[in-house]
Amino acid sequence: MRWNVSEMDVESIQDLPEREAMEFDVVIVGAGPAGLSAAIRFKQINPELSVVVLEKGAEVGAHILSGAVVDPVGIDRLLPGWREEEEHRFKTEVKDDQFLFLGPAGSIRLPNMLMPPLMNNHGNYIVSLGLVCRWLAEKAEALGVEIYPGFAASEVLYNDEGAVIGVATGDMGVERNGEHGPNYTRGMELLGKYTLIGEGVRGSLAKQLIARFDLQKDREPQKFGIGIKELWQVTPEKHRQGLVQHSFGWPLGFRTGGGSFLYHLEDNLVAVGFVVHLNYKNPYLYPFEEFQRFNTHPAIRDTFEGGKRLSYGARAITEGGYQSVPKLTFPGGALIGCSAGLVNVPRIKGSHNAVLSGMLAADRIADAIAAERAQGRGCRNRERMAR
Ligand SMILES: Cc1cc2nc3c(=O)[nH]c(=O)nc-3n(C[C@H](O)[C@H](O)[C@H](O)COP(=O)(O)OP(=O)(O)OC[C@H]3O[C@@H](n4cnc5c(N)ncnc54)[C@H](O)[C@@H]3O)c2cc1C
Numbered sequence: 343m344r345w346n347v348s349e350m351d352v353e354s355i356q357d358l359p360e361r362e363a364m365e366f367d368v369v370i371v372g373a374g375p376a377g378l379s380a381a382i383r384f385k386q387i388n389p390e391l392s393v394v395v396l397e398k399g400a401e402v403g404a405h406i407l408s409g410a411v412v413d414p415v416g417i418d419r420l421l422p423g424w425r426e427e428e429e430h431r432f433k434t435e436v437k438d439d440q441f442l443f444l445g446p447a448g449s450i451r452l453p454n455m456l457m458p459p460l461m462n463n464h465g466n467y468i469v470s471l472g473l474v475c476r477w478l479a480e481k482a483e484a485l486g487v488e489i490y491p492g493f494a495a496s497e498v499l500y501n502d503e504g505a506v507i508g509v510a511t512g513d514m515g516v517e518r519n520g521e522h523g524p525n526y527t528r529g530m531e532l533l534g535k536y537t538l539i540g541e542g543v544r545g546s547l548a549k550q551l552i553a554r555f556d557l558q559k560d561r562e563p564q565k566f567g568i569g570i571k572e573l574w575q576v577t578p579e580k581h582r583q584g585l586v587q588h589s590f591g592w593p594l595g596f597r598t599g600g601g602s603f604l605y606h607l608e609d610n611l612v613a614v615g616f617v618v619h620l621n622y623k624n625p626y627l628y629p630f631e632e633f634q635r636f637n638t639h640p641a642i643r644d645t646f647e648g649g650k651r652l653s654y655g656a657r658a659i660t661e662g663g664y665q666s667v668p669k670l671t672f673p674g675g676a677l678i679g680c681s682a683g684l685v686n687v688p689r690i691k692g693s694h695n696a697v698l699s700g701m702l703a704a705d706r707i708a709d710a711i712a713a714e715r716a717q718g719r720g721c722r723n724r725e726r727m728a729r
Pocket residue numbers: 371372373374375376377396397398399403405406407409410411412413471493494495496540541542543545546547568569570571615617657658659678679680681684685690691692693694696
């Protein structure tokens with residue numbers, strides 16, 4: 343029996359049609375920078391490995407918030423020749439890095455020499471992370487990775503020994519009242535010798551696995567912030583390609599942690615965002631409203647006058663740092679990227695660590711598979727793996 347459900351549910355599940363199962367060497371949940379980098383790495387090491395990536399967004403990149411400053415250290419290691427390619431997505435190198443303290447009516451620019459070196463963005467790129475993911479997905483597919491957008495992994499599957507043997511996608515066509523509609527289709531089981539969880543921040547499967555395998559033991563609790571982002575097309579005279587601007591202070595004040603970012607990409611695009619640490623005490627504070635107030639500040643609003651907001655979104659960000667990173671491995675797999683909380687908080691950057699952690703996990707797992715191990719045990723027997 344390999345259902346991840348309570349005893350009470352077993353009876354009703356037994357009435358359901360069998361789920362179809364597909365077998366792979368590696369199952370990866372999430373087509374973010376972590377999952378896609380892992381997938382590419384597996385195929386670079388051994389083109390014969392069968393690798394599948396599940397992505398809950400309707401297309402790769404659909405759930406990734408655009409506009410990020412990325413340290414290329416990860417991509418340099420994954421795809422060393424990328425700079426020679428025409429179609430890469432790192433078009434805007436950081437040219438100017440500004441740090442502002444905002445008061446209600448004015449701002450002070452802090453001298454760059456006072457900022458810790460790790461906050462220096464020299465050599466980094468301003469990108470649309472969604473486009474970077476699509477580019478990575480094209481590379482992965484060209485190497486033979488199977489990517490299935492529009493499918494959320496909703497359940498972790500275990501074998502009798504308690505090791506993870508894959509995931510199942512959710513049933514489709516369930517009505518609001520829980521009954522099966524005319525288009526009801528049972529989910530699929532994707533079985534792998536190893537499973538990588540690259541769901542991003544606070545994913546539902548990662549939460550289950552952290553609890554089940556006690557991965558947070560002896561670590562500090564994870565902390566979270568909420569990040570709200572907008573992508574604007576501004577008028578050409580307001581655009582300064584390569585400018586990175588961070589601020590703190592107004593409208594949050596000194597009792598609430600957080601700050602803003604403003605990144606000028608190519609094509610007159612500006613990504614503006616606001617992060618609020620989720621330990622704020624003021625019950626009347628609404629991060630979205632603070633963000634809109636921030637946009638009216640004299641040092642900020644001018645950039646957007648005459649411009650047009652193209653898209654917006656919000657997402658959590660892990661802020662616990664190194665001491666909150668859980669144990670990364672469990673029998674049958676590993677947590678990668680922001681599923682493991684690998685954001686470098688003072689740098690406000692996590693995508694390079696997502697890439698590097700995906701690669702590292704792939705290196706170790708490819709070794710294990712080459713040594714004929716599955717779920718961390720010496721076994722190539724698919725029967726035993728699955729049942
Ligand atoms: C506001 C904000 C600003 C940021 N700015 C920067 C920055 O400037 N520079 C930087 O380096 N980093 C930045 N980060 C952090 C960066 O976005 C993350 O570190 C990085 O995206 C993590 O990559 P990931 O692959 O682990 O997860 P994600 O990028 O979150 O990707 C996870 C993917 O998995 C999919 N998924 C989730 N659950 C499931 C499931 N059950 N089944 C199938 N698919 C699933 C999601 O749809 C998503 O596509 C920022 C984060 C925020 C919130």
